[in-house]
Amino acid sequence: MDTNRRSFLRSGFLATAGLLSGKALTAAQQHTMQHHHPGAPEQKPAEVPIGPPGDLGVGVLPVETPDLPKLPWQMDGGVKVFHLVAEPVEQEFLPGRRFNVWGYNGSVPGLTIEANQGDRVRIVLDNHLPEPTAIHWHGLEIPIEMDGGPGISQDLVEPGGRYVYEFTVHQAGTFFYHSHLPMQEMLGQIGLFILHPREAFKPRVDRDFAVVWQEWAVLPSNSVPNSMSMEFNWLTINGKSGPACTPLLVRQGERVRIRMVNLGMDHHPIHLHGNTFFVTGTEAGRVPESAWRPENTVLLGVAQARDIEFNAKYAGDWMLHCHLPHHMMNHMASMVGPLTHTGEGMHSSKGMKEGMGIMQRGGALAEENGPSLGRGMGHVGDYEKVEMNHAGGEHAGHGAHIAQEMKSMPGMQHERAKSVPGYPQDMFMTMDEDVAKPETYGLREGWTGAMMGMMTLVRVLPPELYEKIRSLQAQARSKQS
Numbered sequence: 001m002d003t004n005r006r007s008f009l010r011s012g013f014l015a016t017a018g019l020l021s022g023k024a025l026t027a028a029q030q031h032t033m034q035h036h037h038p039g040a041p042e043q044k045p046a047e048v049p050i051g052p053p054g055d056l057g058v059g060v061l062p063v064e065t066p067d068l069p070k071l072p073w074q075m076d077g078g079v080k081v082f083h084l085v086a087e088p089v090e091q092e093f094l095p096g097r098r099f100n101v102w103g104y105n106g107s108v109p110g111l112t113i114e115a116n117q118g119d120r121v122r123i124v125l126d127n128h129l130p131e132p133t134a135i136h137w138h139g140l141e142i143p144i145e146m147d148g149g150p151g152i153s154q155d156l157v158e159p160g161g162r163y164v165y166e167f168t169v170h171q172a173g174t175f176f177y178h179s180h181l182p183m184q185e186m187l188g189q190i191g192l193f194i195l196h197p198r199e200a201f202k203p204r205v206d207r208d209f210a211v212v213w214q215e216w217a218v219l220p221s222n223s224v225p226n227s228m229s230m231e232f233n234w235l236t237i238n239g240k241s242g243p244a245c246t247p248l249l250v251r252q253g254e255r256v257r258i259r260m261v262n263l264g265m266d267h268h269p270i271h272l273h274g275n276t277f278f279v280t281g282t283e284a285g286r287v288p289e290s291a292w293r294p295e296n297t298v299l300l301g302v303a304q305a306r307d308i309e310f311n312a313k314y315a316g317d318w319m320l321h322c323h324l325p326h327h328m329m330n331h332m333a334s335m336v337g338p339l340t341h342t343g344e345g346m347h348s349s350k351g352m353k354e355g356m357g358i359m360q361r362g363g364a365l366a367e368e369n370g371p372s373l374g375r376g377m378g379h380v381g382d383y384e385k386v387e388m389n390h391a392g393g394e395h396a397g398h399g400a401h402i403a404q405e406m407k408s409m410p411g412m413q414h415e416r417a418k419s420v421p422g423y424p425q426d427m428f429m430t431m432d433e434d435v436a437k438p439e440t441y442g443l444r445e446g447w448t449g450a451m452m453g454m455m456t457l458v459r460v461l462p463p464e465l466y467e468k469i470r471s472l473q474a475q476a477r478s479k480q481s
């Protein structure tokens with residue numbers, strides 16, 4: 001957009017801008033706005049930028065949120081009006097793996113709110129949950145009446161009820177909104193609230209990404225996270241588990257910002273391969289440049305935001321991931337296999353199939369299966385194991401066939417295995433085809449094998465490959481519409 005059009009829009013035609021933004025919605029998003037069936041599967045809307053770029057400050061770019069659409073808005077007088085619907089959502093973390101979680105407007109995390117420093121915003125909350133809720137605006141300096149603390153600053157919003165929040169935002173940075181009821185948080189109720197400055201921070205970035213990191217505890221044969229559990233086996237970035245997370249695309253030479261938010265029970269050490277970055281922002285806004293220090297791993301604490309920035313000098317597909325080893329896997333019960341069993345005591349192990357929720361008989365919680373499957377369920381029923389994934393040997397018991405399955409994978413039949421305690425440990429399951437999309441074009445064959453859990457890619461692309469992928473994306477979009 002040229003400067004004239006930008007200043008034209010900024011000088012009092014925001015109402016028109018709001019209408020334009022409304023028209024820019026995809027059919028799927030219109031659907032999400034108009035129809036709310038709690039419990040019913042919702043088609044997740046395709047990603048589309050909302051609001052004309054002319055609405056943003058000088059040199060400011062719209063934020064890119066892979067796999068996560070933005071919340072549409074309309075102007076009412078001088079007020080930017082958003083409509084949030086708290087509701088049950090069926091979300092597909094990985095192809096074929098659907099979960100019953102709670103979010104906003106058919107999405108987990110909730111759709112991204114994007115506004116500008118100085119905006120007056122009105123957020124209409126409709127509660128389509130089966131229980132009361134309220135929304136807290138995390139980090140925003142706003143009047144106490146708008147703070148969203150249930151019982152403290154407002155009454156709970158009953159099921160079917162509505163609450164209208166309205167305030168002026170004077171800050172800039174990476175903020176978020178969330179239910180202030182903790183178990184609702186653990187079922188997914190959080191969304192980004194990005195506030196752009198009036199003028200872009202210097203040095204200017206060419207790409208501005210934002211991602212939400214979440215964790216879930218889901219028992220085998222279940223689709224509902226156990227919000228009380230501390231044993232997290234599903235990890236998501238913007239509602240997708242690796243390798244289904246859409247990579248962040250960067251043209252080589254660009255300056256990149258990645259905004260990251262964590263709302264869960266763990267602090268995540270987020271590591272970026274092959275690049276040195278600076279933390280340029282926290283959940284409270286911009287960090288002065290004098291306080292920047294070089295890093296490649298930043299601890300993203302619970303309820304914190306961290307903005308990192310770097311110059312993408314080096315072409316490559318760079319992993320961006322939580323470095324907790326158990327967060328670099330999906331559904332640990334099946335990846336590692338349940339505890340192996342070698343003798344007396346209450347059995348606490350079954351095979352890999354059962355671990356993946358494929359029961360031979362009975363339900364996951366049935367008498368004969370319950371204690372055998374769960375991490376956190378029945379673990380006291382058996383004696384301590386020195387080696388969780390042990391292949392067995394003569395006293396293998398239940399562990400033997402798990403080990404057999406793991407050993408049948410390529411590269412797992414090494415002769416030395418017989419004499420190495422602890423073998424087998426890791427698995428390398430590829431699913432390139434299942435998660436293929438324009439953004440994965442040109443990745444090395446088998447790339448998905450080591451991209452499980454809280455893992456995504458920052459693809460720093462040489463110009464030719466960058467253009468190629470952009471054209472593939474355009475083709476895919478035209479096919480959709």
Ligand SMILES: [Cu+2]
Nearest residue numbers: 268322324327
């Ligand atoms: Cu982690």
